[in-house]
Amino acid sequence: MxxxxxxxxxxxxxxxxxxxxxxxxxxxxxxxxxxxxxxxxxxxxxxNSMYTPRDLRARLQAGGIDVPESAIWTSALATAQFLDGQRPGGTAYVVGEAGLTTALHEIGYVMTDRSPEYVVLGETRTYSFDAITRAIRLIEAGARFIATNPDPSGPSAEGSVPATGAVAALITRATGVEPYNVGxxxxxxxxxxxxxxxxxxxxxxxxxxxxxxxxxxxxxxxxxxxxxxxxxxxxxxxxxxxxxxxxxxxxxxxxxxxxxxxxxxxxxxxx
CATH class of the missing domain: 3.40.50.1000 (HAD superfamily/HAD-like)
Incomplete structure (x- = not known):
């Protein structure tokens, strides 16, 4: 060798x-x-797709770790880059936080719940049953299913919380459609x-x-x-x-x- x-x-x-x-x-x-x-x-x-690089830089700085914003790469950014390469200027119904919606806005995607090309699922600490139900129905109607990552759970101060992979499994069980996981x-x-x-x-x-x-x-x-x-x-x-x-x-x-x-x-x- x-x-x-x-x-x-x-x-x-x-x-x-x-x-x-x-x-x-x-x-x-x-x-x-x-x-x-x-x-x-x-x-x-x-x-984690919840936070923007600016948010994550601030969180790291709070712990005494100085990382430039430009040196942070999230599954939300990778997902946006992937979608921009697949269907530039597309449409998506997004279940997630600012880290994901900001990344998609920056590549020119339009957020909509009317016949979107994609359903994009990321982390949020407040998963809505209504939002999940809407995602299921849009996927049943033909939207392509993307998840930022397959992690089933994440940490919190109180213990584990359900993450993207767990909610994706629920949607897959309801629709029979597996997501493409970018992270x-x-x-x-x-x-x-x-x-x-x-x-x-x-x-x-x-x-x-x-x-x-x-x-x-x-x-x-x-x-x-x-x-x-x-x-x-x-x-x-x-x-x-x-x-x-x-x-x-x-x-x-x-x-x-x-x-x-x-x-x-x-x-x-x-x-």
Whole structure:
């Protein structure tokens, strides 16, 4: 096997890697600071489609983590990019929050409940039975079904809450129509992030806390992967999966020295 190419770019998950709710995890602020100082391109990825990058930047800053708005890539943005490539200037009925509706508005989509081309489902803390019923009827009438991600649940201060995947399952059971999920573990999310950075998979590392989303999507997109144990997947669960991360660390604090030792980034376009 040939030696791996030098690392030029980094992708990192947010929840479970950098923060838990709004509390910074060990080494997170230093990790992002080291990436910024290194001059290496990086993106913070999240399957959560509720918030805009500006909102997420403010949430990270509250935990002492300084991430530029331009370095945040959400499943809402990836979904908007996907739809813009499929049917530019289209129409959609959206169940979700500002992160999703803003992303769709910015690509020129019209939000409507009258014969939309798509039903787009994302996270919200206030899922409406009326909105779900309307989504079901529109899909039955022929609208295409898109979900920002397949996550069945998400964290909150009080415990788990139902997320996009759980509500999508309800709609699928009612309609018999499966959604196309844009977010992780779909490698499309990784590819869209790589394209945003003009990066190559062979020189990029994905850092995540979930074997079944972050690590598998990084693997399928051709990236090296690092699993951190500050989030969902425990060390004793790793061997249950038929694939392995390139490296396992307790937290991103262990990655700070490696990032700090990086030389200046290579010049010229990505390979």
């Amino acid at each position: 040939s030696d791996p190419k030098p690392v030029e770019c980094w992708l990192t998950d947010m929840d479970g890697v950098l923060v838990h709710e709004q509390r910074a995890l060990p080494g997170a602020a230093d990790f992002i600071a080291a990436l910024t100082t290194s001059g290496r391109p990086f993106l913070v990825l999240t399957n 992780k573990p779909n490698p499309l999310m990784m590819r869209s992030a790589l394209n945003r950075l003009d990066a190559h998979s062979e020189t990029t590392i994905m850092v995540g806390d979930r074997m079944d989303t972050d690590i598998v999507s990084g693997l399928e997109a051709g990236l090296r992967t690092v699993l951190v144990l500050t989030g969902s997947t425990r060390r004793d669960q790793i061997d249950r999966f038929p694939y392995r991360p390139t490296r396992v660390v307790e937290s991103v604090a262990e990655l700070v020295p490696a990032v700090a030792q990086l030389g200046p980034p290579a010049t010229g376009p990505a390979a």
